[in-house]
Amino acid sequence: MRYLFLIIVVSLMAYAGSLSAQGRLSSAPGNIVVLRGLDKVTAITNDFEVKIGQSRKFGSLTIEPSYCRKRPPEETPEIYAFLTITDRVTDGSGQEIEGNVVFKGWMFASSPALNALEHSVYDVWVLDCK
DSSP: OOHHHHHHHHHHHHHHHHHHHHHSSSSSOOOOOEEEEETTTTEEEEEEETTTOOEEEETTEEEEEEEEEEHHHOOOOOOOOEEEEEEEEEEETTTTEEEEEEEEEEEEEOOTTTOOOSSSSSSEEEEEOO
């Protein structure tokens, strides 16, 4: 009886150790979002990186990522980022007068059409999180 109890305790400890090891494998949020932008007028694509908390201009858009994460390799692959994209408006002389938020939300690399930027000139989607 003691022998059976000892086997059960050792098995439970091994199972608990494997659970904590799985917890350590989960990914941490990234510091850099890799995006691809498409100019629909010229059909030119650009890949660029933006640090979390900073902004990057792409055409008339200003892109500001707040968060990104990549799932670890042992899970179903997914990369997602929270982006705020503003369309800059200028007066006739090139001075910025205002900006309209055209997208604020999550973008997913595996399904970019799920929550896409709807803009007449530009498309932006997530490629990676570093």
